[in-house]
Amino acid sequence: MAAQINPSILSADFARLADEAKAVEGADWLHVDVMDNHFVPNLTLGVPVVESLARATDTPLDCHLMIEAPDRWAPQYVEAGAGSVTFHVEAAAAPVRLAREIRAKGARASMALKPATPIEPYEDLLPELDMLLIMTVEPGFGGQAFLDIMLPKVRRTRELISKHGLELWLQVDGGVSASTIERCADAGADVFVAGSAVYGANDPAEAVRALRNQAGAATAKASWACDH
Numbered sequence: 001m002a003a004q005i006n007p008s009i010l011s012a013d014f015a016r017l018a019d020e021a022k023a024v025e026g027a028d029w030l031h032v033d034v035m036d037n038h039f040v041p042n043l044t045l046g047v048p049v050v051e052s053l054a055r056a057t058d059t060p061l062d063c064h065l066m067i068e069a070p071d072r073w074a075p076q077y078v079e080a081g082a083g084s085v086t087f088h089v090e091a092a093a094a095p096v097r098l099a100r101e102i103r104a105k106g107a108r109a110s111m112a113l114k115p116a117t118p119i120e121p122y123e124d125l126l127p128e129l130d131m132l133l134i135m136t137v138e139p140g141f142g143g144q145a146f147l148d149i150m151l152p153k154v155r156r157t158r159e160l161i162s163k164h165g166l167e168l169w170l171q172v173d174g175g176v177s178a179s180t181i182e183r184c185a186d187a188g189a190d191v192f193v194a195g196s197a198v199y200g201a202n203d204p205a206e207a208v209r210a211l212r213n214q215a216g217a218a219t220a221k222a223s224w225a226c227d228h
Ligand SMILES: O=C(CO)[C@@H](O)[C@H](O)COP(=O)(O)O
Pocket: 008, 010, 011, 031, 033, 064, 137, 138, 139, 140, 141, 142, 143, 144, 173, 174, 175, 176, 193, 194, 195, 196, 197
């Protein structure tokens, strides 16, 4: 799969969300950060805003739920128009049942791991998922420094995906920019969330194109991609 760039709406101007969504049309997905001030120490938006965003843009919505009780809420984000819904394994009561429910409702099912959560205990869950998100910062805020120490986890996850012959996408989120995206691609990521690197740029659409080219070139040279 070609490298995908998903601009994170967290770095956009929340008073102009529809315009900010349109400013990055051409991106693969729009990453929508849902925070409840319980699972993470920040509060953003909920189901009604996602419904409005889905009407405002043709870019599919990649909703990242940084919330407690995702088992209860995730299906509502599918109904609101999300094409992909990510729940955190640290918050989910029944991750397999939840992934199946998201898929049954017609969206891609994705699971996220905070920096301190290892991938190994979840190897058997991977076939239930369409995407695995590895956080490369502590979730909660945009503009944080990329955690290099997450790269071995990205590499290990890519190995597990290959070992099981899965089509699973591998997303990284947090501190992804022109100076870190190549390391992420080399380690095995193929979906890149970028907030400040896109919305902090003079031309957000051009920033998406540049990041995609950079990630694509790094992937072409990466050993994990050459094996396929
Ligand atoms: O989920 C989160 C933060 O919790 C991310 O989506 C950030 O919003 C990414 O922003 P940058 O680190 O790219 O500025």
